[in-house]
Amino acid sequence: MTLKNDAFPSSAAFDLISDSLSSSDAERKEAIQKGKAVLGxxxxxxxxxxxxxxIDLKDTGKVSKDVPKKVDVTLSLSDDDFGKLVSGKANAQKLFMSGKLKVKGAVTKATAVEPIFKKVQSKAKL
Incomplete structure (x- = not known):
């Protein structure tokens, strides 16, 4: 099952992230150990x-469209900027400072996704 929504071209990255997390139990456990957060x-x-x-980096290490019981942090941004962020062409801090990235919740937890983005950067043709 794909997580991509054709109206959001950069959403293909969620399939890459999901594949990365499900590629091995060790990688998933490491992501959970480092992440300790549910990111929206x-x-x-x-x-x-x-x-x-x-992206559940607290319990399951899975990506989904289903709203979890508790989201630690939600990042809101344009589809275009998300594509740039995942592919390494944009910096989260700069997007945040310029008002293009809005963060609700535990801001410090937002960095939990960086190692995962790094793993999929080479595959992200967004």
Whole structure:
């Protein structure tokens, strides 16, 4: 089952992240150990529509569209900026400082996703 939403081209990254987390138990356990958070991502496309995805780095080490019971931090940004962030062409801190990335919840937990983005950067043709 794909997590990609065709109206959000960069959402293909969630499939890459999911594949990365499910590639080995050791990698998933390491991501959970380092992450210790449930991250939500709300993307807005060029038409102004929004959609959300969740990465559970607290318990399951899985990516889903289902809203978990508790989300530690939600990152909201444009589909375009998310694609740049995952592919390493944009810096989260710069996006945040310029108002292009909004963070709700435990801001310090937002960095939990960085190691995962790094693992999929080479595959992310966004």
């Amino acid at each position: 991502f709300t993307l807005k496309n060029k038409e102004g529509k929004e959609d959300s995805w969740y």
